Amino acid sequence: xxxxxxxxxxxxxxxxxxxxxxxxxxxxxxxxxIGISFIEEGVNLFIVAIGYKAGGVVPILxxxxxxxxxxxxxxxxxxxxxxxxxIVIGASTLAVMxxxxxxxxxxxxxxxxxVMLADTSKKEEYDE
Amino acid sequence: MKLYDQIFNxxxxxxxxxxxxxxxxxxxxxxxxxxxxxxxxxxxxAILLRHVNVLLAGIFTLILAIVLIYSIxxxxxxxxxxxxxxxxxxxxxxxxxxxxxxxxxxGGNLV
Amino acid sequence: xxxxxPLMVIVPLMAALLISAFSKFNTVTKIFAFVVxxxxxxxxxxxxxxLHYFGGYEPMINDAVKMMYHPAITYSFTFLQQIxxxxxxxxxxxxxxxxxxxxxxxxxxxxxxLFLGTAAVTAMILTDDIFHMFVFFEIxxxxxxxxxxxxxxxxxxxxALKYMVLGSIGSPMMLLGIGFLLALTGSVNVTDIxxxxxxxLVDATSPVxxxxxxxxxxxxxxxxxxxxxxxxxxxxxxxxxPHGAALLQSFTVISMISIVxxxxxxxASLPIFEVLIVFFSILAMILGVSLALTQTDFxxxxxxxxxxxxxxxxxxxxxxxxxxxxxxxxxxxxxxxxTALLFIGFGAIVNATNEVDTRKxxxxxxxxxxxxxxxxxxxxxxxxxxxxxxxxxxLMLVQxxxxxxxxxxxxxxxxxxxxxxxxxxxTYYTMFLxxxxxxxxxxxxxxxxxxxxxxxxxxxxxxxxxxxxDVVTNGISNFVGGIL
Numbered sequence: 187x188x189x190x191x192x193x194x195x196x197x198x199x200x201x202x203x204x205x206x207x208x209x210x211x212x213x214x215x216x217x218x219x220i221g222i223s224f225i226e227e228g229v230n231l232f233i234v235a236i237g238y239k240a241g242g243v244v245p246i247l248x249x250x251x252x253x254x255x256x257x258x259x260x261x262x263x264x265x266x267x268x269x270x271x272x273i274v275i276g277a278s279t280l281a282v283m284x285x286x287x288x289x290x291x292x293x294x295x296x297x298x299x300x301v302m303l304a305d306t307s308k309k310e311e312y313d314e
Numbered sequence: 315m316k317l318y319d320q321i322f323n324x325x326x327x328x329x330x331x332x333x334x335x336x337x338x339x340x341x342x343x344x345x346x347x348x349x350x351x352x353x354x355x356x357x358x359x360a361i362l363l364r365h366v367n368v369l370l371a372g373i374f375t376l377i378l379a380i381v382l383i384y385s386i387x388x389x390x391x392x393x394x395x396x397x398x399x400x401x402x403x404x405x406x407x408x409x410x411x412x413x414x415x416x417x418x419x420x421g422g423n424l425v
Numbered sequence: 426x427x428x429x430x431p432l433m434v435i436v437p438l439m440a441a442l443l444i445s446a447f448s449k450f451n452t453v454t455k456i457f458a459f460v461v462x463x464x465x466x467x468x469x470x471x472x473x474x475x476l477h478y479f480g481g482y483e484p485m486i487n488d489a490v491k492m493m494y495h496p497a498i499t500y501s502f503t504f505l506q507q508i509x510x511x512x513x514x515x516x517x518x519x520x521x522x523x524x525x526x527x528x529x530x531x532x533x534x535x536x537x538x539l540f541l542g543t544a545a546v547t548a549m550i551l552t553d554d555i556f557h558m559f560v561f562f563e564i565x566x567x568x569x570x571x572x573x574x575x576x577x578x579x580x581x582x583x584x585a586l587k588y589m590v591l592g593s594i595g596s597p598m599m600l601l602g603i604g605f606l607l608a609l610t611g612s613v614n615v616t617d618i619x620x621x622x623x624x625x626l627v628d629a630t631s632p633v634x635x636x637x638x639x640x641x642x643x644x645x646x647x648x649x650x651x652x653x654x655x656x657x658x659x660x661x662x663x664x665x666x667p668h669g670a671a672l673l674q675s676f677t678v679i680s681m682i683s684i685v686x687x688x689x690x691x692x693a694s695l696p697i698f699e700v701l702i703v704f705f706s707i708l709a710m711i712l713g714v715s716l717a718l719t720q721t722d723f724x725x726x727x728x729x730x731x732x733x734x735x736x737x738x739x740x741x742x743x744x745x746x747x748x749x750x751x752x753x754x755x756x757x758x759x760x761x762x763x764t765a766l767l768f769i770g771f772g773a774i775v776n777a778t779n780e781v782d783t784r785k786x787x788x789x790x791x792x793x794x795x796x797x798x799x800x801x802x803x804x805x806x807x808x809x810x811x812x813x814x815x816x817x818x819x820l821m822l823v824q825x826x827x828x829x830x831x832x833x834x835x836x837x838x839x840x841x842x843x844x845x846x847x848x849x850x851x852t853y854y855t856m857f858l859x860x861x862x863x864x865x866x867x868x869x870x871x872x873x874x875x876x877x878x879x880x881x882x883x884x885x886x887x888x889x890x891x892x893x894x895d896v897v898t899n900g901i902s903n904f905v906g907g908i909l
Contacts, residue, residue: 207735210408229597233604255668268556275563286586303400304586332465336770348718351844361833396656400587406653414639422635422697
């Protein structure tokens with residue numbers, strides 16, 4: 187069996203790199219936001235992978251379990267709790283971003299970042 | 315007055331480029347101050363390199379000063395690089411991230 | 426009364442939720458928001474110093490390695506937290522007061538955002554748990570975006586979306602850094618992590634530890650608006666309503682110092698940490714002030730000045746001695762008050778003229794003398810003119826960098842102060858002293874009384890802190906002695 191933790195870590199690195207690439211190079215704002223959520227998910231995956239323990243058990247102490255056996259075999263539960271919170275935050279950030287994109291799409295009629303999010307100080311003209 | 319005229323012309327072109335309107339005396343003085351401030355403060359911060367190596371600091375400061383003074387006017391170039399478009403902001407943010415990460419990972423113990 | 430410590434976060438958070446739920450009852454909402462806003466600066470003054478363990482889980486001693494272990498999220502409340510929470514509470518009160526008197530029909534969601542932001546920064550500066558801080562940092566980013574998007578200024582949605590996209594790069598990187606620390610130490614409590622680093626359980630020279638510093642540092646750059654985020658930070662200040670911008674800059678300053686203090690406790694043993702902070706602070710000072718000199722929109726100009734002044738705070742913390750950190754934190758307090766004063770004052774001018782371009786303004790001294798004089802004193806305080814509060818903190822910073830053996834930084838700090846003064850005088854001249862343009866209509870437009878009142882309160886604080894700086898600096902110095 188391949189080293190599961192290593193595979194997960196490599197996947198998370200791939201997600202972050204793809205996300206950063208699309209954040210710079212893709213012009214469509216929706217695709218850019220998808221790329222950005224790739225970064226968030228990659229980081230979440232990384233934190234989950236920290237808690238992984240090869241051959242470990244779910245960190246829930248059931249009746250009848252020996253406490254010392256449980257302590258040496260359970261996976262580390264803290265990262266899972268953190269990731270849950272982080273996913274919720276990521277979802278709300280995503281929702282706000284997409285809501286703003288909806289408003290801006292109605293105003294501009296395009297999803298291109300170069301048009302929608304260009305330098306606005308040029309447009310604020312000196313109106314005589 | 316040559317420098318003042320040079321800056322004045324630059325500011326005039328600059329205003330056409332960004333937001334049209336009259337060029338006032340205060341704007342020109344502001345740009346002129348910014349220009350001088352930028353050169354002096356960058357050269358001054360380059361002297362901080364003397365804590366690494368005195369010779370390096372001397373050479374670097376001299377080269378920086380000459381390059382900066384010959385590339386007057388700086389402010390338009392600086393401002394175009396720091397405009398409000400998302401492209402430029404993201405580009406510089408990610409470049410900075412990459413530089414900090416690479417520098418820390420391989421060079422964090424050198425200081 | 427240690428029970429009051431969690432209430433500092435819970436009261437604004439509950440108020441935010443209740444107001445947004447019951448915002449259709451206009452009068453009740455107004456009275457409720459006003460009462461809560463008065464409570465915000467009072468709670469930290471009444472509370473005792475101490476620690477609060479959520480859920481009551483006291484720290485445990487691990488017998489195997491003889492180390493303390495904190496199982497609960499811990500809030501620590503000392504003098505530093507008291508003055509900063511008091512300052513942001515007072516500012517929230519003033520901003521909400523301005524907002525309530527300005528509109529007859531108040532918007533529940535907007536008040537929700539103001540209270541949510543206050544709750545988030547309060548939690549950030551109180552907490553001793555790095556992940557808890559990250560959570561509230563994200564909530565703060567959402568609140569900031571909301572405050573910007575809610576303004577009626579052109580292109581505010583665009584600026585809010587840009588801030589959000591950049592934030593979505595910055596905050597996951599910070600979370601990744603926190604994940605590295607968690608992997609190295611198995612804890613997210615800052616005291617535990619710092620103990621593990623100082624006791625040698627974590628190799629401080631390992632690349633993973635250094636990389637965690639790099640990633641959290643990048644998140645800090647985003648939170649505090651140092652370069653490369655100075656353009657977006659000044660942008661969101663200029664696109665928010667003026668009273669909202671006054672609050673936004675206080676959020677920025679407090680999130681900046683709360684993250685940098687946590688980083689300082691963990692990474693202070695690395696010399697590279699201080700080099701990084703000083704480098705980016707100097708960059709912020711140079712870029713912020715030189716860009717402020719070329720602006721014609723005075724809101725944007727104040728935004729860039731605010732970013733430039735942040736460099737002074739970073740400089741104080743980057744120099745790393747007790748005196749310099751005290752100076753940096755004192756400068757942070759001054760900046761919260763002074764920049765809020767400037768934003769509210771220039772906001773009053775926007776209110777009275779509907780104009781933000783300095784080239785189209787002029788001769789306002791005759792029409793709004795009170796605003797003009799208070800703005801003048803605020804600007805002088807920001808530039809560091811004695812005996813105002815900005816002078817005291819900048820003098821301390823210059824002395825600190827001299828005694829650390831960096832006279833270049835002292836000269837640079839003085840030059841930045843002078844350039845700040847130039848920016849301010851230039852703007853003040855074009856707005857208040859130069860002859861009034863013919864097409865500028867000023868008749869029948871008045872400055873709201875609430876804004877004058879808010880500026881007066883902030884001005885009294887500026888003058889008092891300038892004359893009696895010891896009241897604050899002694900307490901901060903004791904706090905800094907505790908973390909060094």
